[in-house]
Amino acid sequence: MSFLFFAFIFNFSHASFAYTLKERRSFQHSIIDYRSSLNPGYEKIRRKKTKYIIVHTSELGRKMTLKVVSNGKRLRDGRRTPGGHAHYVIARNGRTYRILDNKYVADHAGLSMWNGETDISQISIGIELVGYHYAPLTQSQYRSVGMLIDILQRIYGLDDRAVLTHSQVAYGNPNRWFRKNQRGRKRCARNFIREKAGLGPTWSYDPDVRAGRLMADPQLSKIFYGRREYYAKTDDANLITQSNTAWSIAGEDYDNQTTVYKFPGGRIYTGDQISDKIGWNRIPAKTVVLLDQEGSISLIKRDDPIKTISDSLTAWSFAGQAYNLKTTIYFLPSGRIKVGSMISDWDDLPAKTKLIVGYRGPYKLDKGRSAYQTAGFKYKDRKTIYYLPPQKLLTGDQINDFKGLPKGTLIFLPNTL
Numbered sequence: 302m303s304f305l306f307f308a309f310i311f312n313f314s315h316a317s318f319a320y321t322l323k324e325r326r327s328f329q330h331s332i333i334d335y336r337s338s339l340n341p342g343y344e345k346i347r348r349k350k351t352k353y354i355i356v357h358t359s360e361l362g363r364k365m366t367l368k369v370v371s372n373g374k375r376l377r378d379g380r381r382t383p384g385g386h387a388h389y390v391i392a393r394n395g396r397t398y399r400i401l402d403n404k405y406v407a408d409h410a411g412l413s414m415w416n417g418e419t420d421i422s423q424i425s426i427g428i429e430l431v432g433y434h435y436a437p438l439t440q441s442q443y444r445s446v447g448m449l450i451d452i453l454q455r456i457y458g459l460d461d462r463a464v465l466t467h468s469q470v471a472y473g474n475p476n477r478w479f480r481k482n483q484r485g486r487k488r489c490a491r492n493f494i495r496e497k498a499g500l501g502p503t504w505s506y507d508p509d510v511r512a513g514r515l516m517a518d519p520q521l522s523k524i525f526y527g528r529r530e531y532y533a534k535t536d537d538a539n540l541i542t543q544s545n546t547a548w549s550i551a552g553e554d555y556d557n558q559t560t561v562y563k564f565p566g567g568r569i570y571t572g573d574q575i576s577d578k579i580g581w582n583r584i585p586a587k588t589v590v591l592l593d594q595e596g597s598i599s600l601i602k603r604d605d606p607i608k609t610i611s612d613s614l615t616a617w618s619f620a621g622q623a624y625n626l627k628t629t630i631y632f633l634p635s636g637r638i639k640v641g642s643m644i645s646d647w648d649d650l651p652a653k654t655k656l657i658v659g660y661r662g663p664y665k666l667d668k669g670r671s672a673y674q675t676a677g678f679k680y681k682d683r684k685t686i687y688y689l690p691p692q693k694l695l696t697g698d699q700i701n702d703f704k705g706l707p708k709g710t711l712i713f714l715p716n717t718l
């Protein structure tokens with residue numbers, strides 16, 4: 302904590318961790334050059350000035366984040382963007398990727414405004430942190446982003462007030478919730494805790510809201526300009542409640558076909574279906590909202606107790622904060638079985654890893670112990686999970702011949718206490 306002491310004495314105007322030259326150099330050497338993966342269709346234009354550093358959360362795992370920022374994403378009208386959506390990507394383990402040279406404009410801020418200036422992409426650097434705006438970022442990410450910001454501040458002569466999150470600068474046109482232009486189009490990086498990145502004091506108000514250019518977003522203004530402890534809260538932040546509306550969770554993507562609403566009963570709707578089929582005021586409480594679900598909706602739809610990790614569905618998408626509990630059990634493609642407490646991060650599991658959430662076990666089947674003796678009358682239940690070595694996972698209702706289960710079969714039971 303000695304950095305705080307220094308910060309008080311010298312009143313540093315930028316990154317108060319004050320990394321040494323050696324630390325900054327070694328960090329710079331560790332940056333992975335990902336520029337060759339940039340979509341060749343992205344037109345590189347030199348940025349005329351650099352006034353801000355904008356922090357984002359990608360709402361995806363590492364693999365898909367790198368793909369989307371480099372190569373582009375699908376827009377709501379079906380067209381694709383040509384990529385170039387960040388200068389840097391920082392993975393959960395702190396590994397930092399260079400997507401685009403600092404000197405070029407990255408297309409990262411969209412419709413945005415700060416202190417009266419619009420089109421923030423033209424005057425800023427964009428850093429994408431792998432993770433969700435409703436889930437905690439890692440210590441390694443904070444260290445890397447702190448170091449990167451320190452380096453960029455020195456290059457461009459920027460103070461800590463120049464570092465903002467995308468959710469602070471984005472704004473939206475009027476919609477069903479607001480009659481005027483307003484903040485809240487993006488929720489990106491609203492969980493970014495500046496102090497953890499070594500950043501000092503910043504704006505205590507939103508200059509565009511104060512000047513009457515934009516309406517405030519109640520939730521974001523509480524997070525950024527209210528009491529500081531508010532924004533550490535990430536529990537259940539992608540669940541619909543009375544105060545956590547589709548708009549508070551998804552921002553402008555609320556009615557997008559890549560936004561998925563999973564109702565408590567298991568029914569699934571995409572954002573573009575809600576208006577006709579349900580109505581925006583009638584989404585039940587505890588509905589889970591998942592963003593950026595391109596091509597994975599059929600996987601979410603399967604209301605199977607055995608979930609499968611894919612490029613766009615991570616362990617966090619299925620388990621949320623429970624990803625690292627002992628009751629979340631992972632079956633890796635390698636054949637290994639791990640419980641959540643053995644996992645370093647939800648983004649470290651390979652695609653095709655299967656998981657079950659809220660289970661206890663394993664209970665081993667053998668001659669003296671049948672499935673019925675282990676699971677009771679629920680032995681044929683869909684929620685009773687059987688692991689058949691070397692790699693097969695089945696639910697109780699998928700098994701006909703319980704006597705033919707191989708040696709070493711394991712049973713997992715729902716953890717209903």
Ligand SMILES: [Zn+2]
Nearest residue numbers: 357358467489
């Ligand atoms: Zn963003």
